[in-house]
Amino acid sequence: MPIPQFLLQKNKKPxxxxxxxxxxxxxxxxxxxxxxxxxxxxxxxNFYKSTVFTWGAHHSSISSNGNDLQLVLDRVxxxxxxxxxxxxxGSIEMLIKLVPGNSAGTVTAYYLSSTxxxxxxxxxxxxGNVSGQPYILHTNIYTRGNGSKEQQFYLWFDPTADFHxxxxxxxxSQIVWFIDGLPIRVFPNYESMGIPxxxxxxMRVYSSIWNADNWATRGGLVKIDWSGAPFTAGFxxxxxxxxxxxxxxxxVQCALTSTTNWWxxxxxxxxxxSEMGQMKWVRDNYMIYDYCKDAQRFNGQLxxxxxxxxxx
Numbered sequence: 457m458p459i460p461q462f463l464l465q466k467n468k469k470p471x472x473x474x475x476x477x478x479x480x481x482x483x484x485x486x487x488x489x490x491x492x493x494x495x496x497x498x499x500x501x502n503f504y505k506s507t508v509f510t511w512g513a514h515h516s517s518i519s520s521n522g523n524d525l526q527l528v529l530d531r532v533x534x535x536x537x538x539x540x541x542x543x544x545x546g547s548i549e550m551l552i553k554l555v556p557g558n559s560a561g562t563v564t565a566y567y568l569s570s571t572x573x574x575x576x577x578x579x580x581x582x583x584g585n586v587s588g589q590p591y592i593l594h595t596n597i598y599t600r601g602n603g604s605k606e607q608q609f610y611l612w613f614d615p616t617a618d619f620h621x622x623x624x625x626x627x628x629s630q631i632v633w634f635i636d637g638l639p640i641r642v643f644p645n646y647e648s649m650g651i652p653x654x655x656x657x658x659m660r661v662y663s664s665i666w667n668a669d670n671w672a673t674r675g676g677l678v679k680i681d682w683s684g685a686p687f688t689a690g691f692x693x694x695x696x697x698x699x700x701x702x703x704x705x706x707x708v709q710c711a712l713t714s715t716t717n718w719w720x721x722x723x724x725x726x727x728x729x730s731e732m733g734q735m736k737w738v739r740d741n742y743m744i745y746d747y748c749k750d751a752q753r754f755n756g757q758l759x760x761x762x763x764x765x766x767x768x
Contacts, residue, residue: 549624
C-alpha cells in the first residue's frame with residue numbers, strides 16, 4: 457500500500473552555526489538532539505506493545521511480532537482494543553481488511569476518542585452489508601460531546617480483498633481522513649468563528665468489531681446471519697506518528713510549530729491543490745450522505761460550518 461505522501465516528507469532543519477566545533481562533533485550533536493526531541497513527542501507503535509484488549513480477547517489474536525491483529529465477532533461477543541497511550545495531534549494510520557461475504561449487521565470501527573460526556577472523537581466506521589452489496593464507510597466527528605456531523609461513502613475498491621491504508625491526520629489547523637493516501641474529508645479549525653474543534657482533550661486509538669444489526673444495515677432491517685459466524689476483521693501496521701499526552705501542558709507543546717511537531721508545520725495546515733482535486737473526485741463519485749445537505753434533519757437550521765466554503 458502506498459504510504460500517504462505527507463508521511464514520507466522530511467522536515468527542513470534550521471541553519472545554526474557553531475564556532476570552533478569540528479564537523480564530526482556537530483554531526484553527533486545533531487543526531488543526539490534529534491533523537492531526544494523525537495522520542496519525547498512521537499510514538500511509534502504496534503499492537504503488541506502499544507494496545508490492550510478491552511473486550512473479546514478470548515477469541516482475538518495478535519501475531520507477526522505485534523504487527524497483525526484479528527478482531528472477531530460471534531454470538532458470544534465482539535472484540536476491541538485501545539491504545540495504551542493518549543495523543544494530542546499527529547498522524548494515526550492502520551491497514552484494515554474487512555469481513556468478507558455477508559457482513560450485514562456488523563460494524564468494524566477505527567477511531568480516536570477521549571472520554572466523558574463532553575468527549576471528542578474522530579471516526580471511521582465500516583457498515584457491513586449482504587453479499588454482493590458494498591460496504592458503507594461512515595465518518596463522523598464529535599466535539600465536546602456533540603456529533604451529528606456524519607458523512608458516508610461507498611468505496612472504489614473491494615475492502616475485503618486486501619488491506620487498505622486508513623489514516624487520520626489531526627493537527628491544530630485541520631483534521632483529514634485519508635484512504636490509501638487520498639483525502640476524502642476535511643474538518644478545518646474555525647474555532648475563531650464559534651465552531652468547536654478538538655484541541656483540548658487527549659484521545660486514544662480504538663478498533664473494534666461488534667453487533668450493530670439494530671441500525672447498521674438498511675436502518676436495522678437486515679440482521680446478522682449468524683450461520684456465517686465467526687466474523688473476522690484484519691488489522692495491520694498500526695502506526696501512531698503522534699504527540700504523546702503528558703498532561704495539560706501537551707495542549708501547548710503538541711501544537712507548537714517546530715521540526716519535531718512536523719504535523720503542525722504550514723505544509724499540513726491545508727490541503728494542497730492536488731489533494732483538493734483528489735478529494736473532489738472521491739466526493740463527487742462516492743459520497744452518499746452529507747449532513748450539510750440534510751436540511752430536513754436539522755429543521756432547516758444547518759450547522760454553522762455548512763455555510764463555509766471549506767466544508768462543501
